[in-house]
Amino acid sequence: MKSWAKFPPGMLNVREAACGYSLFTTKDPDIWKWHIEELGELCTEAWDNDQPAEDRAWAERYRKKFSRWIDDFGHPAIGDKANAGALESHDGRVDDEPAPPWPMLLEAVKSACFAMIEGFTKENTGATECAAADPTSRLHRSYLWRTLTSDDTAEEHRAEALRAFRRGVRIGRRGRPRTLTRPILPVLKPPYHWGGVGFPEYPGPSAARERAIKALPPPANREELAAREEELHALYASAWGEDVPEEDRVWAAAYRDICTLSVNGRRRSAIAQGAYEGYLQSSDGLFDGEPARPWRELSVRAGEPWCSFVDRIEDAPEGESETATAEAAAREYWDTLYRVAPPWDSDPDQAHWLAALRAARRKAQADDGSPEMGK
Numbered sequence: 001m002k003s004w005a006k007f008p009p010g011m012l013n014v015r016e017a018a019c020g021y022s023l024f025t026t027k028d029p030d031i032w033k034w035h036i037e038e039l040g041e042l043c044t045e046a047w048d049n050d051q052p053a054e055d056r057a058w059a060e061r062y063r064k065k066f067s068r069w070i071d072d073f074g075h076p077a078i079g080d081k082a083n084a085g086a087l088e089s090h091d092g093r094v095d096d097e098p099a100p101p102w103p104m105l106l107e108a109v110k111s112a113c114f115a116m117i118e119g120f121t122k123e124n125t126g127a128t129e130c131a132a133a134d135p136t137s138r139l140h141r142s143y144l145w146r147t148l149t150s151d152d153t154a155e156e157h158r159a160e161a162l163r164a165f166r167r168g169v170r171i172g173r174r175g176r177p178r179t180l181t182r183p184i185l186p187v188l189k190p191p192y193h194w195g196g197v198g199f200p201e202y203p204g205p206s207a208a209r210e211r212a213i214k215a216l217p218p219p220a221n222r223e224e225l226a227a228r229e230e231e232l233h234a235l236y237a238s239a240w241g242e243d244v245p246e247e248d249r250v251w252a253a254a255y256r257d258i259c260t261l262s263v264n265g266r267r268r269s270a271i272a273q274g275a276y277e278g279y280l281q282s283s284d285g286l287f288d289g290e291p292a293r294p295w296r297e298l299s300v301r302a303g304e305p306w307c308s309f310v311d312r313i314e315d316a317p318e319g320e321s322e323t324a325t326a327e328a329a330a331r332e333y334w335d336t337l338y339r340v341a342p343p344w345d346s347d348p349d350q351a352h353w354l355a356a357l358r359a360a361r362r363k364a365q366a367d368d369g370s371p372e373m374g375k
Contacts, residue, residue: 011200012051013058013115016042020116023109024142029157032144033164033338034301039108040100040168043070052250054200065111069104102158105165106148113139160338167335177311179268180261186240187259188233194258202251206235210251271363272306275313278359282352305336310360326350326357 019042022035045051046062047070063070117135139145147153148161201211213232219225238244239252273295280292295303312329320328327344330353334341344350 012042012045012055014119016058016112017115017119020112020114024113024116024144027143029160030301033160036105036109036161037164037168037171039105039112040165040170041172042168043100043104043108044169044172062111065107066104069100100166100169102162105162108165109144109148110139113142113145163335163338167338178314179271179307179311180264182260182264182267184260184263186237187263188236190236190255191258191262194255202254204245204248204251206238206248207251210235267364267367268307268310269303270367271360272303272310274363275309275356275360276303276306278362279352279356281359282355283349305333308336309333309356313357313360314364322354322357326353329353329357 015038019035019038023032026032043062043066045055046059046066048059051059114135117138148158195210195214201207210232213228216228219228236255238248239255244252276295276298280287283292285292309329309332312332313325316325316328330344330347330349331341341347342349347353
């Protein structure tokens with residue numbers, strides 16, 4: 001599930017360093033685009049007025065770095081055409097969403113590289129020669145930077161990288177899709193990655209008690225195990241209450257958020273599978289002119305465009321026609337792959353996209369009876 005659930009609040013500096021590490025430790029252009037999109041999302045988060053205290057210093061520094069493209073009001077100023085330079089992305093979009101320029105993408109990549117180097121240096125206090133090297137020199141020697149800034153790089157690769165960055169900015173502005181923010185019933189057992197490596201130690205007595213229980217030695221018998229689980233369930237139930245104590249609110253909000261993402265993420269994936277299979281039933285098993293694999297054989301990355309397809313269906317404006325929704329959802333599919341969607345009026349796969357939309361709506365209603373996708 002892309003980046004929605006990777007990092008808890010208070011981790012924007014870690015997210016930026018992680019993007020830098022992922023970008024500068026591979027030569028795979030597809031992985032670059034994936035993480036450049038994440039950088040675009042990260043850019044918009046610096047202008048979020050509700051940042052937790054742990055992120056505010058990072059956000060202030062980030063806003064200063066990008067002030068030449070984004071003014072003090074944040075999102076509305078993104079996309080000044082005067083700064084766009086020679087490289088533009090002709091992605092066929094018809095809306096007025098932001099179009100950050102190429103120099104802004106380069107600045108974001110540079111910032112992520114420096115964040116990675118800074119994090120590496122802090123983790124390795126006995127600075128090796130590699131860690132102590134001048135960050136700018138390391139950046140300019142890197143394969144990624146030389147590829148992005150070289151005149152010999154194919155225009156197609158740079159255009160796709162810019163399209164990925166712009167997509168990230170658009171996603172950051174929109175916020176999470178409705179598919180991931182639907183209210184859920186209280187969950188008393190967190191996802192497996194809750195509290196794992198990289199999660200902060202949240203403040204408050206409930207968070208401290210949770211850590212203490214998890215740090216205990218293995219239970220001696222089933223009764224002891226049951227007692228611990230009962231205590232943890234009581235803690236998690238308190239996170240869903242309306243009277244969460246002030247000192248526990250950060251922990252409780254993070255717990256509710258990760259549970260909501262996990263539950264809705266499973267539903268979203270199931271509906272995406274329904275859309276995919278509906279498309280293939282209509283197309284006799286072909287996609288983009290080639291025999292398609294079963295859903296279970298698709299990687300997470302290959303399934304992500306279908307999740308974006310479903311997001312656009314569920315976020316369809318009230319009263320939008322089925323055809324208009326299918327067109328917009330198909331465009332969202334191709335946008336997730338950083339490719340330009342075929343013109344809808346001449347798209348030979350129109351009927352298959354409509355079949356995918358109808359299958360997604362049937363799956364959503366069968367799963368939960370919700371009318372939200374059945375407009």
